[in-house]
Amino acid sequence: MSKRAAEDMPATDLPKKAxxxxxxxxxxxxxxxxxxxxxxxVYGREAMRRxxxxxxxVAGANGTGxxxxxxxxxxxxxxxxxxxxxxxxxxxxxxxxxxxxxxxxQNRAEACRDKLQELNNAxxxxxxxxxxxxxxxxxxxxxxxxxxxxxxxxxIDEICHSHQPSIAFVRVETRAVFxxxxxxxxPSFTVYDVDGEEPHSGIVASVSSGNPALVTCVDDERLExxxxxxxxxxxxVGMTQLNSHKPVKVKNCKAHSFELxxxxxxxxxxxxxxxxxxxxxxxxxxxxxxxxxLDSPGEFLMSDFSKFERSPLLHLAFQALDAYQAETGSxxxxxxxxxxxxxxxxxxxLAAKQTDKVELDEALLRxxxxxxxxxxLWTFQLPWLVQRHPKVFE
Numbered sequence: 445m446s447k448r449a450a451e452d453m454p455a456t457d458l459p460k461k462a463x464x465x466x467x468x469x470x471x472x473x474x475x476x477x478x479x480x481x482x483x484x485x486v487y488g489r490e491a492m493r494r495x496x497x498x499x500x501x502v503a504g505a506n507g508t509g510x511x512x513x514x515x516x517x518x519x520x521x522x523x524x525x526x527x528x529x530x531x532x533x534x535x536x537x538x539x540x541x542x543x544x545x546x547x548x549x550q551n552r553a554e555a556c557r558d559k560l561q562e563l564n565n566a567x568x569x570x571x572x573x574x575x576x577x578x579x580x581x582x583x584x585x586x587x588x589x590x591x592x593x594x595x596x597x598x599x600i601d602e603i604c605h606s607h608q609p610s611i612a613f614v615r616v617e618t619r620a621v622f623x624x625x626x627x628x629x630x631p632s633f634t635v636y637d638v639d640g641e642e643p644h645s646g647i648v649a650s651v652s653s654g655n656p657a658l659v660t661c662v663d664d665e666r667l668e669x670x671x672x673x674x675x676x677x678x679x680x681v682g683m684t685q686l687n688s689h690k691p692v693k694v695k696n697c698k699a700h701s702f703e704l705x706x707x708x709x710x711x712x713x714x715x716x717x718x719x720x721x722x723x724x725x726x727x728x729x730x731x732x733x734x735x736x737x738l739d740s741p742g743e744f745l746m747s748d749f750s751k752f753e754r755s756p757l758l759h760l761a762f763q764a765l766d767a768y769q770a771e772t773g774s775x776x777x778x779x780x781x782x783x784x785x786x787x788x789x790x791x792x793x794l795a796a797k798q799t800d801k802v803e804l805d806e807a808l809l810r811x812x813x814x815x816x817x818x819x820x821l822w823t824f825q826l827p828w829l830v831q832r833h834p835k836v837f838e
Contacts (some may be wrong), residue, residue: 504591507539620815648718655707684714764790
């Protein structure tokens with residue numbers, strides 16, 4: 445298949461197995477357990493099934509974009525499109541590891557498509573420079589923007605947020621050692637596993653008949669259940685009604701016993717055996733659009749707990765940088781104090797409008813300004829999202 449044919453191939457023309465998986469809720473996706481054994485252990489079978497049916501767009505073939513594309517392709521999605529309208533410049537060679545001097549002047553996405561495809565022949569990799577219209581974006585389940593201006597990112601996010609079903613949108617921006625990531629998974633996003641931990645379980649030793657019913661487990665291991673959690677039963681002999689019963693809430697949890705908020709008086713008598721397992725209830729989240737999140741970001745995801753004040757300041761710094769570029773047509777030059785002064789003024793102006801006070805760190809902001817022209821190579825892994833939000837690939 446030629447590059448042009450791959451670029452123009454619609455989602456409906458992708459391999460039949462992948463299309464069946466998408467049309468049927470991805471339940472029929474066949475996973476190569478030998479190939480993906482490590483990922484299955486980390487992300488789980490359900491998340492891997494969703495990934496295997498996902499069509500992903502990475503808009504921006506810069507250093508960050510190609511690193512994301514590499515990781516997503518290796519993770520084993522159905523298809524990935526690398527998108528860019530810019531041509532390769534000499535400075536791109538410092539961060540984009542799939543580019544060479546011979547690629548200068550070519551489209552950045554086209555220049556690295558073949559090398560990305562070599563990573564995993566099971567993933568359909570294509571390159572595109574098409575307009576990012578609502579119709580074009582509608583074929584994807586996930587859109588990642590790595591080189592878009594703030595206004596362009598808002599436009600794309602609005603399309604993704606309003607699409608039915610919603611398209612997961614991720615905006616990533618890196619400047620030297622500084623990075624910003626924004627996620628919008630739509631107005632109704634279901635998280636099936638809220639903590640990523642294995643469900644707690646225990647081996648049943650006895651179940652009383654009454655209301656509430658008392659469940660005692662073998663004393664080999666301490667139970668980890670907490671009051672208010674839901675549990676389900678399996679392999680119970682005698683009181684078989686428990687095996688098919690809907691999740692039941694527990695209370696008065698102790699080291700080797702707990703009570704069920706359930707009347708078992710009319711159930712058959714318990715005989716032996718059984719396994720009790722924690723049941724995790726899905727949780728529905730509503731994500732803000734990018735425009736809303738800029739004004740009201742909420743709680744930041746911390747990467748360094750010794751620097752709580754950094755995130756609110758960098759949140760403003762990245763906005764100021766976009767305003768600087770829109771006004772001047774360029775980024776602050778390294779070591780030019782006048783450029784850094786202008787960026788500081790823009791950050792100060794934004795900080796003055798905030799409801800919560802943001803402490804300005806001039807030395808930090810000057811370092812930020814000095815490194816703004818260097819789009820650092822960050823290993824940002826989109827599969828990281830799957831582990832916490834599996835339905836992003838549904």
